[in-house]
Amino acid sequence: MNRRARPLWALVAMLWLLAGCASTAIDDNYRSLEAYGNDKLGTAPRWLQSDADRERMATEVAQMLATPLALADAERIALGYSPAFQVVLAEAAAASADATRAARIGNPVFTFEHLWREHDGERELDIGRALSFSLFDILLLPARREQAEFRQRQTRLEAAAALVDKTGEVRQAWVEAVAARQLADYRVAVAEAAEVGAELARRMQQVGNFSRLQRAREQLAYADAVAELARARQRATGAREALIRVLGLPAALADRLELPARLPDPPEDPPHDGVAGLQRAMDERLDLRLARAELDRLAAAMGLTRVTSVVDGMHLSIQNNSETGEARQRGYEIELPLPLFDFGDATRAGARARYLAALNGVAEVGRRAGSELREARAAYRSAWALERHYREEVVPLRETISEEMLYQYNGMLTGIFELLADGRARVAAVISAIEARRDLWLADAALKTALLGSPAPLPAMRAGAAAVAESGGGH
Numbered sequence: 001m002n003r004r005a006r007p008l009w010a011l012v013a014m015l016w017l018l019a020g021c022a023s024t025a026i027d028d029n030y031r032s033l034e035a036y037g038n039d040k041l042g043t044a045p046r047w048l049q050s051d052a053d054r055e056r057m058a059t060e061v062a063q064m065l066a067t068p069l070a071l072a073d074a075e076r077i078a079l080g081y082s083p084a085f086q087v088v089l090a091e092a093a094a095a096s097a098d099a100t101r102a103a104r105i106g107n108p109v110f111t112f113e114h115l116w117r118e119h120d121g122e123r124e125l126d127i128g129r130a131l132s133f134s135l136f137d138i139l140l141l142p143a144r145r146e147q148a149e150f151r152q153r154q155t156r157l158e159a160a161a162a163l164v165d166k167t168g169e170v171r172q173a174w175v176e177a178v179a180a181r182q183l184a185d186y187r188v189a190v191a192e193a194a195e196v197g198a199e200l201a202r203r204m205q206q207v208g209n210f211s212r213l214q215r216a217r218e219q220l221a222y223a224d225a226v227a228e229l230a231r232a233r234q235r236a237t238g239a240r241e242a243l244i245r246v247l248g249l250p251a252a253l254a255d256r257l258e259l260p261a262r263l264p265d266p267p268e269d270p271p272h273d274g275v276a277g278l279q280r281a282m283d284e285r286l287d288l289r290l291a292r293a294e295l296d297r298l299a300a301a302m303g304l305t306r307v308t309s310v311v312d313g314m315h316l317s318i319q320n321n322s323e324t325g326e327a328r329q330r331g332y333e334i335e336l337p338l339p340l341f342d343f344g345d346a347t348r349a350g351a352r353a354r355y356l357a358a359l360n361g362v363a364e365v366g367r368r369a370g371s372e373l374r375e376a377r378a379a380y381r382s383a384w385a386l387e388r389h390y391r392e393e394v395v396p397l398r399e400t401i402s403e404e405m406l407y408q409y410n411g412m413l414t415g416i417f418e419l420l421a422d423g424r425a426r427v428a429a430v431i432s433a434i435e436a437r438r439d440l441w442l443a444d445a446a447l448k449t450a451l452l453g454s455p456a457p458l459p460a461m462r463a464g465a466a467a468v469a470e471s472g473g474g475h
Contacts, residue, residue, distance in 0.1 A: 108132065112127075376450035
């Protein structure tokens with residue numbers, strides 16, 4: 001090889017190595033996402049890139065659906081089988097590939113000219129060869145690689161945010177589905193008890209121990225119980241289908257889905273994190289980390305903009321021309337745009353404005369994040385206290401009252417009508433207790449996602465109002 005050509009080939013080889021490999025960046029980002037899922041959420045995503053991967057995952061899903069679906073299994077299915085989350089993983093890989101490509105130097109352009117002329121029966125040949133590439137890309141390669149790394153960092157954070165969102169969505173859908181099934185099952189027992197009361201009222205009216213009004217009241221209570229059972233079953237079906245959609249289950253697997261009979265027991269104590277815990281959570285918030293990453297990227301880009309706003313291109317062309325009867329011609333050509341009409345002031349002003357917007361965006365995200373964390377924590381503590389209140393106070397008191405009412409009825413100190421009314425009040429208390437436990441686990445899911453930077457909607461406190469309405473109507 002010509003010694004003069006060696007430096008050029010060496011430069012090309014060095015630049016090719018510096019350009020990096022897109023698949024390596026994609027794999028690194030995916031491993032980072034797996035580590036984040038295991039560390040922060042207790043479960044990692046699965047990226048299904050082949051038919052064999054999909055078949056293995058489908059087999060695992062079928063095994064998990066062989067028993068009542070636990071929350072941990074629901075998370076694994078959603079993060080490893082749901083087509084919606086597979087789209088998220090593929091789009092993250094595409095964004096990573098785009099960031100890698102943005103750091104690469106544009107390909108050199110080879111130009112070949114083959115010209116000839118005929119003169120007095122002789123043919124003269126003119127051959128031109130040129131290899132051109134952008135010197136600007138080479139000179140700014142470190143800055144381009146820095147910008148590409150910022151984009152890779154943003155891609156990792158966005159994928160982690162999508163992971164947290166999906167996990168929170170699964171948790172809330174699972175809690176809603178299990179609670180709806182538990183309420184529907186309890187409504188069955190309520191309807192059966194109301195049916196017994198209505199039949200008893202009919203017979204007692206026949207023997208003259210019940211008035212027509214008293215019988216109508218019991219029949220109405222039974223009719224209301226049947227209507228509530230129909231609504232509860234419909235809510236349970238809707239919540240189950242919502243969970244199926246979140247999990248991404250096809251019809252064949254959706255038919256196998258079985259839910260637990262009841263929600264798990266709540267924790268004995270609420271979280272006690274103070275100001276230090278709040279600050280740690282702020283440092284972990286993905287939305288705040290994303291805003292800071294964008295600010296860092298724009299800060300680094302401002303230095304690059306100062307250069308590119310004035311001169312945005314420089315091309316070097318290495319030429320090797322030959323002509324019939326003439327000595328070979330070698331040389332180079334440099335192409336440089338002149339800033340005569342656009343001095344780059346608008347570009348620089350725009351870059352500064354975007355940086356100021358990002359700076360204030362970080363402050364806004366930080367303040368909103370602090371408020372969301374305080375609200376989510378307060379909502380969880382309130383839901384925990386309300387669930388415990390129903391579990392340890394309201395329901396036991398209602399059971400005590402029911403026992404005493406039964407004793408009085410057996411002793412002929414109270415009537416059957418009062419006993420049935422007390423039964424309806426006890427039903428209302430139990431239903432409110434189930435709803436309170438559902439709201440607690442919904443608040444728990446919302447708090448966990450808020451701690452990581454993707455706040456979920458907080459549950460409304462619905463149990464207390466329902467208890468007041470139903471217990472008041474019973475008497």
